[in-house]
Amino acid sequence: MAGYVVVGCQWGDEGKGKVVDLLGADMDMVVRFQGGNNAGHTVVVNGKKIILHLLPSGILNHDALCIIGPGVVINPFVLLREMKTLEDQGFSCSNVRISDRAHLLMPYHVYLDELEEKSAGDKKIGTTKNGIGPCYADKYNRIGMRVCDLKDWDVFREKLKFILEKKNREIVRLYDGKPFDYEEMVRQFEEIRGTLIPMIVDAVDKVNKALDAGKNILFEGAQANMLDINYGTYPYVTSSSPTSAGVCEGAGVSPRKLDRIIGIAKAYSTRVGEGPFVTELSNETGEQLREAGAEYGATTGRPRRVGWLDLPVVRQAALINGLTDLALTKIDILTGYETLPVCVGYRINGKEYDTIPASLKDLANAEPVYRYFDGWTEDISKVRAYEDLPENCRRYIEFIEQYAGVEICLVSVGADRSCNIIRKSIL
Ligand code: GDP
Ligand code: IMO
Ligand code: MG
16 A cells, blocks of 8 residues: 655645656556645646646556545536647546545636635735635535536536525625626536536545555645645635645545655745745846746746745645655756855844744744855756766755755756656655
């Protein structure tokens, strides 16, 4: 039995998709357990770039069963579009399954996300506007539509009638928006229902039986710890738990069945959307780093905010997730700097901390405490053996390892599937 977990260690976009694709070759199943199509996971195969939003990145390995788990919020229209795009590119989607317990992300969730963000003015979160927050809010408010409802059309229609009336009141009275037509929405779902029903499974049963039978299962996290609803920079977070604990909740798996928990950390920091970012570079150096790293959102195309590596953030990820391994990505992008600052703590009102304050005001006032490393100039994108990396690069890597207290098993030196330095086998 082997349960593997991949989670993000910063603000998302660390390269989880690339690592999941790499490990996916040896997996029997790849399972998404939280989030929705706010995720944008990029895989580059032979120069071809594929971005996955709802489908697990294991989909590019033809043998793995790909499950969208109970904790995910599924926009079924987006899912079908994504499957069609992949099939048009020659990939099979015949192994995609969706959990009967997952919540349906409805058209009114997308609209409400937009209305809420607009009405918040300068207090907006900077969401992906894909309806994630409104859908999870309804789930916890116990007025969610679920995937299993698609199977019983009477239940679906009856539930939707009650819920849509409520949602329309919110849309019209609170935001002066345009209400949805019930019959029209029923018709839209009726059209796709037949395609979705054969994909619906009891994912909890399937995943647990596979684990018990000794299969390899990879749980693919979206987002990351700093966007976690409990531990991120609240309220500038997403509405789910992108941690290893989220796997237990969102995939219906016991913590005893998780063997390896692999954190993905980028060699510098990026963030999309609003919220505090202590090491942010709002200058020319930042612009250069953004261009070098092609830091533009895979989901929304927004320029990502960029900054130096923030190690208290990575260490918090190690702690909360119980990381057994770290994978460090995009170190190739740091080539060419004379000096590389790395944040090892925060100075807040004259006092130093190496943990992340809960108060946003404190975090917004925090000054980074930097430790400086000498850079390197050599192109490292073709290096495949750790010893062949420049000494200064290895020093940078080994300091991260030491500070986070987790071994770096993989160093990624390029976007392509093949650009890896494997220091220690994970499998
Ligand atoms: P995810 O959301 O964590 O899966 O990450 P994204 O796909 O949103 O963003 C990571 C970006 O970096 C993608 O464009 C990847 O193709 C790219 N990438 C991943 N690893 C590396 C690497 O080691 N070097 C470089 N240059 N690019 C990488
Ligand atoms: P992956 O899986 C980076 C950010 C949004 C916004 C906040 C809330 O590709 O790493 P939401 O739409 O979730 O309500 O937005 O979270 N965000 C991400 N940032 N990568 C992601 O996913 C993200 N998913 C959400 O930009 O700040
Ligand atoms: Mg991404």
